[in-house]
Amino acid sequence: MISTVLEKKHNRKNFTCGIEELDIYLKQYANQDIKRRLTVCYVLADKKNDVIAYYTLSSNRIDISDIPDNLAKSLSYSEVPVIIIGRLALHQDYQGNKLAQAVLIDAFKRILEISTLVGNHAVIVDPTNEPAERFYAKLGFLHLKTSKRMFLPLKTIVDLFEK
Numbered sequence: 001m002i003s004t005v006l007e008k009k010h011n012r013k014n015f016t017c018g019i020e021e022l023d024i025y026l027k028q029y030a031n032q033d034i035k036r037r038l039t040v041c042y043v044l045a046d047k048k049n050d051v052i053a054y055y056t057l058s059s060n061r062i063d064i065s066d067i068p069d070n071l072a073k074s075l076s077y078s079e080v081p082v083i084i085i086g087r088l089a090l091h092q093d094y095q096g097n098k099l100a101q102a103v104l105i106d107a108f109k110r111i112l113e114i115s116t117l118v119g120n121h122a123v124i125v126d127p128t129n130e131p132a133e134r135f136y137a138k139l140g141f142l143h144l145k146t147s148k149r150m151f152l153p154l155k156t157i158v159d160l161f162e163k
Contacts, residue, residue: 003042011050022089053103055088066144080121083111108157123152
């Protein structure tokens with residue numbers, strides 16, 4: 001499975017994942033954010049170019065005091081660079097068959113590519129609900145101290161691909 005950058009040829013109008021906020025984002029706001037260079041949106045599409053999954057990547061930094069203590073103690077900076085998977089959604093017709101994990105692995109591969117060009121220490125996600133929170137926790141993401149965001153050290157992703 002290989003995702004591509006969202007383009008005009010991709011049909012978004014029939015996309016529905018069960019979370020209205022994520023559906024609306026893809027249909028109405030993704031192009032604006034791409035044009036303003038706030039994010040890059042990657043899609044997985046079928047043969048008719050209907051979007052069946054998408055995720056967004058952007059960069060940011062987080063305060064070291066927000067990272068779990070056992071992970072922050074070896075860092076000597078006040079902030080660390082991160083890549084944010086701001087949104088990840090799967091069309092409801094494709095849910096329940098491990099495709100979400102495959103989409104996340106695709107995102108991880110891109111994040112590893114990025115990390116060879118620009119420093120980043122971790123991946124941050126913004127779970128939209130409790131099932132999403134459980135999904136990310138099962139994959140090793142940890143809660144940040146001061147928000148609902150979750151954190152996964154880049155080293156964990158590197159180790160995943162070295163196995």
